[in-house]
Amino acid sequence: MSSESRCALRSSILRKQIVAVTGLILTGFLAGHLAGNFLIFLGPEAFNGYSEKLHAIPELLWLVRLGLIAAFLIHVITTILLTLENRQARGERYAVNGSKSEESLKFAKKTMIYTGLLVLFFLVLHLSDFTLSDKEGPASMIAAGEGNPPRNLGLYGLVWNSFLEPWRAGVYIAVMLVLGLHLSHGIQSLCQTLGFYRNDLVPGIRKLSLVLGLLAAIGFSSVPLFINIVRTPPL
């Protein structure tokens, strides 16, 4: 690495662009994850089959996982550093904080670091709930209808049983709303940071960002919501 590009890595704009690119990668991952989640609605065969396919080539799975972990860490660490710098840049605080912006959704922008950190903490719960937990054990057993003996439904059963607990479903739905908020600003923000400035596209990108954030929140919430409403799996 030349000294010049090392210096560029300390630059405000380049670091912002690193946040944008890693954000884009993570958004792509979320889209894939959401599509996978929807297979729950098709029943245990479809859902478990998809999960098995993902695990078919462990080397590839780990390659992708490592990539995601790297993107996640870079995203989190860089934003924390930038946020700390930004706090210092003001110097003496204003006695009165005002705004001239007429935008209605300022909340998402102001809370990016907090919504992001919340998702980070949630990830610990989420990984221990599903990714790292036993997918063939007693937690996967589901009694399908009256009188039938319980069956082991693998990951499908694990997800179903976990979300039957209302507190867990509640926590997941709450965090997914927060994630939606994060994305609603994040998606348009990364477009700006990566330099999209075409007049005819920018208003559309800003709206799309809101819509995608909302869709993500609804989409991810739909699974715990569905399980809590239906209670017994439609087998």
Next chain:
Amino acid sequence: MANTINLTLKVWRQKSSDSPGAFEIYQAHDIDTDLSFLEMLDVVNINLEKNGKEPIAFDHDCREGICGCCGAMINGQAHGPEHGTTLCQLHVRKFRDGDTLVIEPWRSRAFPVVRDLIVDRSAFDRIIQAGGYVTVRTGSAPEAHSLPVPKIDADEAFDSAACIGCGACVAACPNASAVLFVGAKISHLALLPQGRVERERRARAMVERMDLEGFGNCSNHYECEAACPKEISVRNIARLNREFFRAFVKG
């Protein structure tokens, strides 16, 4: 008969950059609503002087919204509540009788307070010195037709060039970032053929200087655009981002 109103002013007073500052409260009585904000301060200052007190120091020059000298936060809003207006072009009629106005200088680590409402904005000058120019061979002016510029580009460059460097963008930004200013300066040059020659070098040098001065990083709040008296668009920031990345890739 002119309309008059009474205002309560809470003004930041600070003797010098290294002495601590504090708010002082002044009553502005019977202020003609047709006065500009700065003229209102003139009236207050005349009274202060009459009473043997130090007048409020504030920057101003043209008083017609074109030089970029004036500026202060009024109740947390850069240049006050009006959009697309400098403080000198803001009128007292925009306020109501009995209003309390908290008047503060621009706050940024890169803009140290010199006195009261005056801040040192030479960080902007140093950014311009770093690359906000084009190198041209002086001599007789070239034939205008020899360098065709598309009308769209000319208009866009002109919009960017409207920046008066007042610093309201930095003051309004939650992160005290200067990217709207730098974006405008980069844009008006990068859009024109004369500016393309030094394009990469300019983007690198200006951003490096901006970072060195201690401005914050943009997180796309767009408060700058809302506060800008010249209504410079945040598209200029996106263009700066692209120009900088281009310079980075080209090495």
